[in-house]
Amino acid sequence: xxxxxxxxxxxxxxxxxxxxxEAASLLAWPRHRLRSELAAQYLVPEIEWESKRVPWRAVxxxxxxxxxxxxxEDVLAEQASVLxxxxxxxxxxxxxxxxxxxAIDAAARRSGRTVDEFLSSYLADLTCMEAPALSEDVVGFRxxxxxxxxxxSKRADRSCVDASPCDASxxx
Numbered sequence: 001x002x003x004x005x006x007x008x009x010x011x012x013x014x015x016x017x018x019x020x021x022e023a024a025s026l027l028a029w030p031r032h033r034l035r036s037e038l039a040a041q042y043l044v045p046e047i048e049w050e051s052k053r054v055p056w057r058a059v060x061x062x063x064x065x066x067x068x069x070x071x072x073e074d075v076l077a078e079q080a081s082v083l084x085x086x087x088x089x090x091x092x093x094x095x096x097x098x099x100x101x102x103a104i105d106a107a108a109r110r111s112g113r114t115v116d117e118f119l120s121s122y123l124a125d126l127t128c129m130e131a132p133a134l135s136e137d138v139v140g141f142r143x144x145x146x147x148x149x150x151x152x153s154k155r156a157d158r159s160c161v162d163a164s165p166c167d168a169s170x171x172x
Contacts, residue, residue, distance in 0.1 A: 060148035086144030
């Protein structure tokens with residue numbers, strides 16, 4: 001399945017869960033890789049995933065780990081309104097010394113990503129550090145920060161606004 005088709009299927013299809021083979025196909029992953037990721041995230045033996053359906057949120061979390069938010073938004077185009085408002089991209093214009101721009105361009109090129117994708121991942125730590133204050137000050141920040149994972153209860157977390165994108169676990 002092509003990536004664009006997989007993005008549309010996953011984010012516009014409306015399924016609550018997927019058989020393991022279909023989830024693996026959406027991600028363009030071999031079954032064993034998906035089983036391994038799910039086993040690690042849910043702390044259950046890999047074999048259990050052979051007979052279980054994979055929740056939409058679990059597939060979506062893995063997908064946005066593979067595809068950038070920008071890529072998802074670009075593919076969805078006019079239908080990107082299905083994404084939370086604070087997840088959708090916006091433009092930011094900054095003035096930087098040219099040597100810093102050259103460094104950003106080179107680092108993005110080396111990592112095989114666009115400048116937007118590179119900076120977004122590079123700024124993940126800053127977002128994590130600022131998340132506790134932003135979750136109190138910006139309406140919808142907490143939900144956008146965790147999306148597409150479920151938002152954990154406020155009581156359940158104390159680090160990095162419910163320990164979401166800052167850690168490797170999936171909150172589904």
